[in-house]
Amino acid sequence: MIKQKDGIHIGREKNFIADSRKEKGDANIVSHAHMDHVHKAPNPVICSDLTAKLAEARTGIKIETVKHSNVRLLDSGHILGSSAALIKTDGKRVLYTGDVSTRDRAYIKGFKPVKADILITESTYGLPPYLFPDQKEIEREIIDWIQDNKNRPLYLSAYSLGKAQKIQYLVKKAVNRPLIVHGSVKKMNDIIEKHTSLEFNVKPYKENKNLLKSGEGIFVGPTSFSNKDFLNNLVKNSNGLKAGFSGWCITGAYGYGRYDKSFPFSDHCDFGELVNLVRDVNPEKVYTHHGFDAEFASYLKREEGFNARSLKTNQTSLTDF
Numbered sequence: 508m509i510k511q512k513d514g515i516h517i518g519r520e521k522n523f524i525a526d527s528r529k530e531k532g533d534a535n536i537v538s539h540a541h542m543d544h545v546h547k548a549p550n551p552v553i554c555s556d557l558t559a560k561l562a563e564a565r566t567g568i569k570i571e572t573v574k575h576s577n578v579r580l581l582d583s584g585h586i587l588g589s590s591a592a593l594i595k596t597d598g599k600r601v602l603y604t605g606d607v608s609t610r611d612r613a614y615i616k617g618f619k620p621v622k623a624d625i626l627i628t629e630s631t632y633g634l635p636p637y638l639f640p641d642q643k644e645i646e647r648e649i650i651d652w653i654q655d656n657k658n659r660p661l662y663l664s665a666y667s668l669g670k671a672q673k674i675q676y677l678v679k680k681a682v683n684r685p686l687i688v689h690g691s692v693k694k695m696n697d698i699i700e701k702h703t704s705l706e707f708n709v710k711p712y713k714e715n716k717n718l719l720k721s722g723e724g725i726f727v728g729p730t731s732f733s734n735k736d737f738l739n740n741l742v743k744n745s746n747g748l749k750a751g752f753s754g755w756c757i758t759g760a761y762g763y764g765r766y767d768k769s770f771p772f773s774d775h776c777d778f779g780e781l782v783n784l785v786r787d788v789n790p791e792k793v794y795t796h797h798g799f800d801a802e803f804a805s806y807l808k809r810e811e812g813f814n815a816r817s818l819k820t821n822q823t824s825l826t827d828f
Contacts, residue, residue, distance in 0.1 A: 508597075509794055511818045515603060515627060518596035523578070525592060525603045525627075534575045538605025539589035540565060540668060553578050557588030557702055561668060564698050584608045584618035585774050586669030587699060591618060599624040602788055606631070608773070609780045610642045613673040614705065620787035627818070628784065630795040631775045633803025637757055639777040646677055649770050652750070653681040653725070660747035661725045664733035664766070667691040669774055670752055671727050672699060675707050678725055687715045689728035720745050734765055782806075785813060794818040 510516040514527025514535075524532035526544040537546050537554040540561035546552050547566060551573040554562075559570040580590040585606040594601040602623035609617040639645070653661065663678070665671040671692045678686060686709040688696065696707045709727075710718070718724035719741060732738060733749065742749055754773030755761035762769050776784060785793055785807060793815035795804045800817035807815035 509601075509625070509627065509818065511796060515796070515818070517594055517601055517603065517627070520597055521577070523592075523594050523596060523601075526605060534573075534578060536578065536590075536592050536594075536603070537562065538583065538591065538603070539586055541586070541606070541666075542566075544605065553580070553592070555580060555588045555590050557699075558590065560698050560702055561588060561695065564694060565668070581621065582616065582618065584610070584616060587615065587672070587703065593621060593623065601625045601627065602790070604628045604784070606775060607784070608776055609784055610639075610776075612642055612772075612774070613646065613676045615673070618784075620784050623788050623790050625792045625794070626785060626788045626790040627794045627796070628781065629775070629797045630781060630800045630803035630817075631798035632754055632773070632777050633781060633795065633799035633806070635778050635806075637754060637778045639754060639757065639771050639773060645770060645772055649674075649677050649752075649772065650681040652768060652770075653678060656748055657682060657684075658722060660719045660722050660742075660745045662719075662733070662738065662742055662747055662749045663725065663727045663752070664730045664749065665727065665752045665772075666774075667729040668695045670772065671729070672696065672705070672707070673772070673774075674752060675709065675727055676705070678727070679707070682725075685710055685715070685718050685724040687712050687718055687724040687726045689726075689732055691729050692727055716741070719747070722746075733762075778803075782811065785811065785815075 508519045513530040515525045517523040522532040523534050525536040529548045535552045537552045540558045545562045551571040577595040579593040583589045583591040592603045600623040607618050611617050665674045688709045748767045750768040751762040751766040752772040756769040793813050796818040804815040804817045807813040
């Protein structure tokens with residue numbers, strides 16, 4: 508039984524629930540600490556230790572972690588601490604990817620697929636046009652752009668957990684300039700620095716705006732902060748440049764009018780990588796969810812010969828479509 512309700516429900520003998528907000532199953536799995544995946548109910552969860560620390564910092568809720576003999580966590584390559592889950596239930600091996608990337612990026616290693624009978628995968632970029640350039644080329648382009656604009660303040664927008672840390676990592680590789688970060692980014696930096704070997708050596712935004720006005724600093728903040736009036740005024744008055752980082756910019760529509768430059772830097776698989784992931788797992792059945800789920804399932808069935816369907820709310824099996 509596979510059902511999407513509040514999270515993804517897996518199994519008949521035991522109810523494994525992945526990435527729910529409040530549902531309580533026999534076992535609750537949290538794939539990573541982005542807010543749309545964090546379990547907010549006061550229940551023990553199965554997740555990595557780093558995901559628990561990051562989720563606690565974001566929610567203020569104490570996270571109790573447990574292990575389960577039928578659940579094996581695998582690094583999903585999405586953000587630090589993110590996990591896919593290989594679940595043994597009802598005589599089947601079920602692989603739930605959570606958000607996933609098979610590409611190595613900055614300091615993070617991509618997901619290594621494993622064999623399973625059933626695959627449940629995200630399909631954020633599940634359309635053929637979403638093919639990213641080589642990751643090393645993307646990172647080289649980002650570094651070159653930063654170096655080419657060494658005398659101008661730069662305002663870089665990325666998710667405060669995950670992508671923001673990778674962008675800071677690339678800035679440090681490119682130049683020796685002060686890194687000024689939004690409070691939400693610094694909060695995540697602090698947890699990551701405490702529990703990993705990464706160091707960002709940043710300065711908080713509020714106390715260091717002068718370093719941006721003078722052209723010395725480089726700012727990293729969340730995407731939601733990028734179009735605030737006061738930030739736009741600061742960019743304009745300091746003769747700065749704004750950049751965004753997302754796989755969506757492949758189509759040319761991402762951040763139109765918001766950024767001076769955008770880069771197709773993504774923490775998800777592109778279309779080709781999703782197809783290869785499915786091939787590598789070689790499951791009997793594939794369930795897709797999020798993004799272009801119906802389109803990707805249709806492609807897998809039509810072009811690759813897989814028994815694939817998109818997972819919609821309250822559908823319980825592949826025959827319920």
